[in-house]
């Protein structure tokens with residue numbers, strides 16, 4: 001059934017990277033930064049080719065049937081990996097919903113449960129599983145952190161990114177008010193109810209802007225695109241990045257939505 | 272209450288542009304959540320109580336028929352009357368009949384969302400009986416011919432000025448914008464009504480099976496005057512309010528006060544059991560409980576059963592960023608916020624309330640504060656599933672989702688789509704690296720830019736890197 | 741109305757996929773009802789009695805009740821007279837509970853003492869109480885011929901006599917005390933925590949809505 005044959009990582013932890021569709025399309029550098037961190041932590045990383053999307057768009061739109069098919073694809077694609085790690089609380093959170101999609105006598109039910117038991121969001125994986133915090137990074141500036149909802153409330157991601165950021169040389173954290181309040185992204189929500197979404201992201205940006213931070217970090221690209229898109233429309237100077245970019249010391253790519261003066265397609269080589 | 276839920280989108284747009292409403296909603300966001308958090312901090316057992324509250328509610332629902340029978344028996348034993356009402360019509364008729372029998376001209380009312388649900392005020396008025404709301408918030412709304420926008424703070428959408436204006440207009444006294452004076456005015460005006468009323472109608476926060484008692488929880492004391500002074504006390508409530516014992520009720524009272532207003536305890540928790548006793552010198556001569564179902568019994572055994580655990584504390588809406596943005600009226604019916612987004616489709620139909628379970632980011636804040644741990648996002652998703660099955664979702668949206676699913680199930684095609692999308696968007700993004708507008712008045716670019724992709728997809732770059740190793 | 745009743749019960753049982761409870765299942769719920777188990781009671785009120793009294797005082801004060809401490813309930817008439825004088829009360833409507841009637845009310849100065857139920861326009865009322873609940877500084881009052889409920893709500897100032905010995909820890913202990921009384925439930929049980937209030941105007945708390953604007957507890961050490 002397995003479409004892939006994970007190679008043995010030897011004595012190292014063997015990780016299948018769940019890239020997520022947004023990172024694949026919009027910001028591959030997040031994927032490479034995640035790999036770099038995992039490798040620094042002593043993991044052996046592979047990227048199963050058969051992966052597509054975690055199924056959130058269909059799941060949250062009520063299309064249960066398609067979600068089941070997509071879930072099966074993910075379950076098969078990541079069969080056999082010791083861990084599944086991804087740079088997104090909501091996509092990894094989605095993997096944790098898979099068991100609900102199948103009746104308990106369906107073999108996919110137990111396979112889904114088994115997948116969920118080894119699926120982790122990147123910062124939580126580093127801290128909670130590997131107990132790794134030997135971050136080798138430098139960041140001259142003040143950041144503020146947005147806790148994306150699914151990571152926070154479904155996976156308990158709160159202190160982990162902060163602990164890791166605490167190890168970055170020269171980096172300062174200035175927490176914003178209501179860091180745990182939704183930014184208004186919500187997947188298809190922001191397209192279906194743009195006016196409400198706009199109010200929510202505006203509130204978020206007011207809170208972020210009220211800090212001394214020059215950079216807004218978070219762990220979910222959907223939220224980051226939303227907040228960056230609004231900040232840039234408003235002409236704000238606040239830069240937006242995924243937390244792994246800072247942790248992996250890979251901040252030379254322009255921040256999200258910033259002008260790209262020199263397109264750099266060969267980023268991969270340096271990673 | 273008239274159903275305006277189908278107009279959710281339009282209503283929310285209006286709400287977002289209403290500066291007064293936005294100011295009022297600001298008070299909500301800064302108030303309730305902070306107070307709740309402080310109260311919860313003072314009670315180390317709170318999360319344990321939530322677990323127990325959830326389990327107890329599940330036990331009650333699993334034995335609901337038994338507890339309802341016990342309640343009925345004990346109400347009757349204490350000289351009260353129970354009226355069973357399948358729907359609004361049943362309930363309204365039962366109440367009207369009680370009022371008619373006692374020759375009532377005016378009735379005072381404590382705050383009751385169930386009475387809003389059945390449209391009781393309009394029904395009584397049409398039948399020549401004048402209902403008088405006595406909760407300060409409800410009183411203000413009645414003067415304005417307005418409706419509650421919140422289940423425990425009904426006038427939360429109004430500002431001080433609105434209250435000053437309407438009191439000045441209706442009371443014929445000099446205008447004041449001192450909240451204390453306004454409250455004194457309402458107190459004086461309503462005193463007369465309390466005494467004049469022939470029937471007092473209240474809701475119930477809980478019905479205690481072992482004693483046949485109903486309890487109301489208020490801070491103002493209006494509910495107590497409503498149920499003590501008139502000859503007849505009518506309780507309008509629903510079958511899901513049953514608790515077995517006084518001890519069980521105590522658990523929910525602890526959860527309710529803290530989750531609702533962040534108080535240690537609400538000022539007045541009042542149990543009523545039957546009519547006045549033989550030698551009593553005050554209290555009503557008759558005590559009636561109208562037990563409404565209105566579709567609740569049909570939720571048992573379905574994906575929506577857990578919603579019957581709700582104790583109407585309002586924590587979910589107080590913490591909801593969508594409610595906090597548009598307020599309660601946008602939801603278009605009696606129950607707003609997350610609990611309404613689950614309950615309303617059941618009560619008025621998903622065809623009318625379809626927007627409500629969709630207007631959520633599934634941020635999960637509601638579930639994280641619900642005192643009886645109702646998985647509200649999960650149940651909103653169940654409604655979306657029903658809509659999808661019944662082809663009720665908008666066509667374009669459905670098409671988009673199906674197209675996405677088509678690709679997501681086929682990795683090779685999906686790779687191609689990802690590659691095409693990232694390069695196209697990158698191209699449109701140009702030097703600025705972001706996109707200011709997309710075709711078809713796209714919801715995203717209406718209010719924000721779309722950051723452009725970096726270029727080639729991750730998968731392509733990774734493959735290239737692997738093969739050159 | 742029996743058809744509505746039948747339909748509601750029918751629906752419930754349909755959803756629960758069973759008929760009326762019987763056998764062991766029925767015995768189980770009956771037992772639970774008779775045994776009325778408590779849920780977790782907060783540790784905060786799990787204290788020796790003197791400390792419960794202290795907790796009651798601090799919680800009641802926090803809820804904006806006023807406390808006047810007495811060495812014995814026999815000092816109540818004097819204390820009430822003093823309070824009446826300070827507040828220039830001309831009239832006080834009192835319950836006829838035994839614990840109040842046994843006291844010597846001959847010296848209340850200018851303040852006239854009436855014994856009746858509460859009426860609109862009353863400025864001050866005086867009642868006894870059944871229990872004090874330390875957990876939240878809550879008074880429990882029972883209705884009866886000698887303690888009409890209207891006295892608890894219509895006056896601007898509600899004065900209450902509470903014996904320290906009547907103070908219990910959590911709500912459950914008060915229910916236990918009520919059960920031990922043996923009689924059936926009174927028509928009304930009032931749990932009162934501080935004076936009346938409302939935050940319905942702009943979410944700002946205002947004291948004195950429809951119930952008493954002040955709650956004065958005379959706490960007697962007995």
Ligand code: SF4
Nearest residue numbers: 581582584585587641
């Ligand atoms: S759903 Fe939960 S949080 Fe919302 S009102 Fe009901 S009990 Fe309270």
